[in-house]
Structure formats: structure tokens, C-alpha cells
Amino acid sequence: MNVPPREVKIPVTPLYSQFRGAAVTWFLASVTGVWLVLTLVYTFAASSSDNKLASLVPMGGSAAITALRILTEGSAILLTALIASTLEIVQWAASCSKDGITISSILGISPSTRLFGLFSLLRWRTTLEGKDHHLTWVGMRILFIGVIPIMSIIIFSKASIYVANFKVKSTRLLHI
Helix, strand or coil: CCCCCCCCCCCCCCCCCHHHHCHHHHHHHHHHHHHHHHHHHHHHHHHCCCHHHHCCCCCCHHHHHHHHHHHHHHHHHHHHHHHHHHHHHHHHHHHCCCCCCCHHHHHHHCCCCCHHHHHHHHCCCCCCCCCCCHHHHHHHHHHHHHHHHHHHHHHHHHCCCCCCCCCCCCCCCCCC
């Protein structure tokens, strides 16, 4: 019994545009940029003696330190998420390229590779063809991991608190 083959239609789903595929990364980049600008303005205002900028800073020293701490921690978290998201896009773009990507480069880009794994990757040799660029990715990741805490240390080392005591006259209120 000979049954003729029949055509099977496979539903085709259109591919997303590159911008739509990276929309989360673009949103994260814009939020991170705004957050960094706010952090820089607030830090400059906290260290400025100009009346216009000093009005942005809360009067108490502990409130200013708390605000600086929140802003720098938020910057660190947002920058870390942005770097991981960007490197994921780079990883997929490199994987889909004509030459592909080596396992050492994937490990160098991957956010699951921690600091000691990155240092271990520094000891790996490159391929004979010279197509292995994992040292670039590992160096960038180590730089980013080091820059974020150093940025927080620099901001807090430049911050200083001046305590001013003013004499206040007290008056008694008469209750009738």
C-alpha cells in the first residue's frame, strides 16, 4: 500500500527584532544611567559648600551618610545587573557568529563563573588558531568586579561630616 506523502505545514513564528530582544537591557541601561547621575549629583552636593547644592542634602550627617550608602549600593546592584545582561547578549552574539565561541570564552563571560574561576581561567592557554579571546573577557570581568567596590570606597573616603553646634536661646512660656 503506497500512501502519497502529504505536506505538513509548520507554524512559523516571526523572530523578534534585536531591539525588542534587548529591551530589558536597554531599560536597565537607562535606569542605571539615571541612578548614576543622581548619585554623582548628590555626592557633589554633599561635598559642596554652595547653598544651592547644599539644600539637596539632608541636614543631619547620619541622614546624608545613609542616603549616600543607599545610592552607592543601588549603583553597584544596577551596574552588576547591567554588566551581566550585556555580557549575555555578547555571549549569544558570539555563539551565533560564523566562527563560534570557545568554552573558555563562554566561562569567562558567564555570570555563573565566580572570582576564583576567573583567576583559574587566566592560566588557560589560548587555542593554536588564535581564536580564543577569553583573556579579554576574564580581564574585563575582574576589572568590573573590582571597580564597583572601589567606587564605593572612593565616594565614602571623600565624604566628610562637619558638626556645627549653635547656641540656642530658650524662653519660658507662661501658661495661664
